[in-house]
Amino acid sequence: MPATFTRQTVETERKDPGFGGKPPLDRRPTGGGGGDENWDSRHSGRRGPRELLIRYRMAVLSGLAGDFVFFAVLVSAFFVRQSSGHIDPSENFVSDWHPLAAPPILWLNTALLLLSTVTIEIARRQLFREIDVMEEWLGLGRPAVRRAAPWLIATIVLGSLFLIGQWIAWQQLAQQGFFFSSNPNSHFFYLVTGTHGIHLVLGIAALIFALVAMFRFKRVEMRQIAVDCTSWYWHAMGLFWLFLFALLVFFQ
Amino acid sequence: MNLDKKRRRLFTTESLALARLYLFLALLAVVTGTILSLLMRLHRTWPNLALPIHGAILPEDYLALVTMHGTLMVFFVLTVVPQSAFPNLVLLAQIGSPRMAFPRLNAAAFWITTASLLTLLAAFFVPQGAPISGWTAYPPLSALAAAGPGQATGMDLWLIAITLFCLAAVLSSINLLATILTRRCPGMTFTRLPLTVWSWLVSSSLTVIAFSALFAAASMLLADRHFGTSFFLPPSVVINGVPQRNGSGSPMLWLHLFWFFGHPEVYIAILPGMGLASSLLANFTRRSVPGYRLMIVATLLIGFLGLGVWGHHMFVSGMNPYAGTAFGLTTIAISVPSSAEILTWLVMLFRGRIQLATPMLFILGFLSFFIAGGLTGPILAQPALDAYLHNTFFVVAHFHLVMAMAGVFSLFAGIYYWFPLLTGRRMNEALGQIHFWISLIAAYGAFFPMHFAGLAGEPRHYAQLSGPVESFARLIPVERGITWSAFLLAAAQLIFLFNVFRSARRGALAGPNPWRATTLEWSPLEHPNVSRGPYAYGPDVSPSSDFLSQWDSEKPFSP
Numbered sequence A: 001m002p003a004t005f006t007r008q009t010v011e012t013e014r015k016d017p018g019f020g021g022k023p024p025l026d027r028r029p030t031g032g033g034g035g036d037e038n039w040d041s042r043h044s045g046r047r048g049p050r051e052l053l054i055r056y057r058m059a060v061l062s063g064l065a066g067d068f069v070f071f072a073v074l075v076s077a078f079f080v081r082q083s084s085g086h087i088d089p090s091e092n093f094v095s096d097w098h099p100l101a102a103p104p105i106l107w108l109n110t111a112l113l114l115l116s117t118v119t120i121e122i123a124r125r126q127l128f129r130e131i132d133v134m135e136e137w138l139g140l141g142r143p144a145v146r147r148a149a150p151w152l153i154a155t156i157v158l159g160s161l162f163l164i165g166q167w168i169a170w171q172q173l174a175q176q177g178f179f180f181s182s183n184p185n186s187h188f189f190y191l192v193t194g195t196h197g198i199h200l201v202l203g204i205a206a207l208i209f210a211l212v213a214m215f216r217f218k219r220v221e222m223r224q225i226a227v228d229c230t231s232w233y234w235h236a237m238g239l240f241w242l243f244l245f246a247l248l249v250f251f252q
Numbered sequence B: 001m002n003l004d005k006k007r008r009r010l011f012t013t014e015s016l017a018l019a020r021l022y023l024f025l026a027l028l029a030v031v032t033g034t035i036l037s038l039l040m041r042l043h044r045t046w047p048n049l050a051l052p053i054h055g056a057i058l059p060e061d062y063l064a065l066v067t068m069h070g071t072l073m074v075f076f077v078l079t080v081v082p083q084s085a086f087p088n089l090v091l092l093a094q095i096g097s098p099r100m101a102f103p104r105l106n107a108a109a110f111w112i113t114t115a116s117l118l119t120l121l122a123a124f125f126v127p128q129g130a131p132i133s134g135w136t137a138y139p140p141l142s143a144l145a146a147a148g149p150g151q152a153t154g155m156d157l158w159l160i161a162i163t164l165f166c167l168a169a170v171l172s173s174i175n176l177l178a179t180i181l182t183r184r185c186p187g188m189t190f191t192r193l194p195l196t197v198w199s200w201l202v203s204s205s206l207t208v209i210a211f212s213a214l215f216a217a218a219s220m221l222l223a224d225r226h227f228g229t230s231f232f233l234p235p236s237v238v239i240n241g242v243p244q245r246n247g248s249g250s251p252m253l254w255l256h257l258f259w260f261f262g263h264p265e266v267y268i269a270i271l272p273g274m275g276l277a278s279s280l281l282a283n284f285t286r287r288s289v290p291g292y293r294l295m296i297v298a299t300l301l302i303g304f305l306g307l308g309v310w311g312h313h314m315f316v317s318g319m320n321p322y323a324g325t326a327f328g329l330t331t332i333a334i335s336v337p338s339s340a341e342i343l344t345w346l347v348m349l350f351r352g353r354i355q356l357a358t359p360m361l362f363i364l365g366f367l368s369f370f371i372a373g374g375l376t377g378p379i380l381a382q383p384a385l386d387a388y389l390h391n392t393f394f395v396v397a398h399f400h401l402v403m404a405m406a407g408v409f410s411l412f413a414g415i416y417y418w419f420p421l422l423t424g425r426r427m428n429e430a431l432g433q434i435h436f437w438i439s440l441i442a443a444y445g446a447f448f449p450m451h452f453a454g455l456a457g458e459p460r461h462y463a464q465l466s467g468p469v470e471s472f473a474r475l476i477p478v479e480r481g482i483t484w485s486a487f488l489l490a491a492a493q494l495i496f497l498f499n500v501f502r503s504a505r506r507g508a509l510a511g512p513n514p515w516r517a518t519t520l521e522w523s524p525l526e527h528p529n530v531s532r533g534p535y536a537y538g539p540d541v542s543p544s545s546d547f548l549s550q551w552d553s554e555k556p557f558s559p
Helices: A051-083 A105-126 A130-137 A143-175 A184-216 A220-250 B002-010 B015-045 B059-077 B080-095 B103-125 B153-182 B195-226 B251-285 B292-306 B321-351 B358-374 B383-389 B393-423 B429-447 B449-455 B473-506
Strands: A013-015 A025-027
Touching (some): A051 A184, A051 A220, A105 A143, A130 A143, A143 A184, A143 A220, A184 A220, A184 B195, B015 B059, B015 B393, B059 B393, B080 B103, B080 B153, B080 B195, B080 B251, B080 B393, B321 B383, B358 B393, B393 B429
Antiparallel strands (some): A013 A025
């Protein structure tokens, strides 16, 4: 059975233990999100609708933790490199760090990427609407998939536009004579935008996979997982970009 | 059909089969690494000896031996076995799960590790041979192809091997984390997990963090070598009178990034051994682990503090001395949780009924090395003392005792202990005892005198002590003793290999729970339910026996 979001407040069943003393326990029915589905009395595979979803999210989040460290290393290297230089024979501090004016198109790209995190979040939520999910689960139709597909496609378009925008930014820098190996600052500009770009290419591949998965996967849970994990990845890339963008624009 | 079956067996996703594959991979690495170390010893003792095919060992060959020995042992033995082979062998059973969270991811990690090992070994066969910049690959030596023989193609292969290994380690840890967090059997709460599983939880988190950092650093070094950047390349490097490409990068940056990986890596290698020590000491002293929750907290603290001590590898690198003091403090701080664990083990020995089976002997050996090597830790953590001892054999002695020997002895303990899970048979006890005693004595013989050599100022990474300068001539007898011990140590491992292959076919049948253990890997049940902690040993747990297994449904004697 797939997981759903429920908007209405869930009626709680109050259980009086009967011997006084302790206050009554609130027992919420499962499926309302939150809680660990009382897993410890059940075997793996029977722990409620969110079990698989939580497992996949766990993997995506651990992977993103590693990714976070990867970008943190780049950022710390940026600052170390920025402040490093040497003293020449006449005792002048020589640094080869030249501030680089980030092309203004980055602002537009950032806006596009932020917009795409909104569209993918809308897509993600479509797949958990209780009524639609129930309808899909019972095999009556595919309302959730039909609602989510346009938003996913919009995300793919926005993501691709972002990548094209980054490409244009590279072209503009190249026209000004800044290439990957020109100076230390341009190493970082290309390295940061390049590795982030590779992550987004993978993200777009994941989006296309999720789009196909929504129509091809038989199990409703797996459709949800494909979209849900892709969207967490996408959100993380949006967040990382905000930091990297701030680094490239404001910390020159 | 037949081919399909074979392919399925080779590209298996079954974790027990993967454990076997990992063990064979590590065996290949450890045999190669040991042979390299013996060649180093031979050269140090008899510098003019010519090898049969290769001829005399030149200084650059010696450095290549150092580099490849360190890389093979640290990555492919001390990381692969405790962090990949053992979890595949017992983690699932210990948490009562029928399969991993992501079996295919897990199998993919094995094949990437294999690709990484093959890439690394290929460095021996390229023109100019293997890299010579040590397993830490400090720039500028590692950033410039002209820096020496092996620093061109060999170094590239080394870097590619390391990036592949990082990828594999992170993937396999993602699977382990998800498995431990979501696939425990009913009743297996966090305070009922065996301490081995706790160790894997912490070491997997460290792996995700540390290896991602190394991945980034290695990518940047590759960019320095091939794409004209200068992240790590300092200005005005001149090699053999030839000025090199000018950068104004910072080799220090590589040191920071490398050791931000390198020190957690030490804990990745040793934490599973520490968890195993707790479990085995409980089993072979037939008493519970006192302060089980304290042990969990200590493990978590070691993992957490382990991320903040990397600078103690860099006291003499030109780092700000104030930073050195801070790193000295965090390093002293990490000895507190480590000592808490050691004291707990000593308490268990003090009050327990000790049974000296082979796995227990090896855990005692682990304990002995961990203490002997650990005691020099606080000495090296003082920036002032380290200024003298850095890059001497004192440091070599320190980490070979506390990381290499302690690590390897815990791996031996694990193999002797879990052998019945792989084969259904026990390893030969008499051979095991002989293996242990020779190994213990030879290991101390090989690594303990290095303390004295280091105190006398003998430097690391020097191909020979004799020659025009006679200052270290007095140390040559010590060197000779070390060499003989090293050969004895290596020879003792032949007994182990003989024992493994013989016992796998003819060993005594083990039966369902040969060590009368409590943890779930010995459970006959496919879907266990757990209702108690992992270490219910002692006379007062049950009326009928001195232990209650985690899968046992019997009520405890005195709750």
